[in-house]
Amino acid sequence: MRGRNRMPEAAFVEMFDSMGAEAYDQFNAHFQTTKDNLQFISKLILQDIPDDSKILCVGVGTGEDILTLAKTYPSWSFVGIDPSSVMLEGCRTKLNNAGISERVELFQGFLSDYKGNTKFNAVLCHFVMHFIKNFEERRQMYLDMNGMLVNDGHLLISELSCDLQSPLFDRQLGMWKALHAFAGASEEKLENLGHSFKEQLGIIAPMETEKLIESTGFLYPVQFMQSMFVRSWHSQKND
Secondary structure (H helix, E strand, O other): OOOOOOOOOHHHHHHHHHHOHHHHHHHHHHHHHHHHHHHHHHHHHOOOOOOOOEEEEEOOOOOHHHHHHHHHOOOOEEEEEEOOHHHHHHHHHHHHHHOOHHHEEEEEOOHHHOOOOOOEEEEEEEOOHHHOOOHHHHHHHHHHHHHOEEEEEEEEEEEEOOOOOOOOHHHHHHHHHHHHHHOOOOHHHHHHHHHHHHHHOOOOOHHHHHHHHHHOOEOOOEEEEEEOOEEEEEEEEOO
C-alpha cells in the first residue's frame, strides 16, 4: 500500500498557487539553459524505451517536461500530477494549445492520492524532493514511484542538493545568489537564500540522495547533470 506522503508541504503548495502559472514561467525562463540541458539529456536517456510508453511526471508544474517529450515522441502518453490547481490550469492551457491534451491525464493531488493502475515506463520527478523536509516521507515517495514502474522502468530525478556542512557551501551560495539576482530577486530574497537552504527546504547531500534511491529498490543512480546546486540522477527499477 502506498503511504500517505503529503508533499510538497502545504506552505509550498500555497506559494505556487499565489505565484500563478504565468509568473512561475516568467521566473523560470531565467534558468532556461539549465532546463534545456536537463530535457535534452532526459530525451537521450529515454530514447530506447517502447514506442507506446507511458510516462509519469510528478510535480508536473506547467508541463514543460511533457511538452518537450511529447513533441519528440508522438506515440507516448503521459500522466501529470501536481498538488497546485493553479499550476495544473496553466499546464492544461499549454497542452491544449499544443494539441496534445488527449495524450495527457492531469491529476490534482499528491502522488499517494493517485489511484490509477497504470505501470509506467519512466517516472520524472524534477524539482520536488527538496521541498520535502521529512526524510521518511521522501523515502516513501521513492517507494511509491518504484511500485508504479514496469520492470527495469526508468527514474529521472532532479533536486537542489549540497552538503550544507561543507566549507565550500558559502562560496557555492554566492554563485547561487548571483543567479537569482540575474533573475530579478529582491535584496531581501537574496539575503534569505542561505536561511532557506538550511531551515525551510529539505536539502540533503548528493551521497544521501544516491543512497536513498538505491535503498528503495533502484539501481545505484548515475548523476548525469549538475548546474550549481541543481543535480540530476538516472536510475532503473532493480528487479
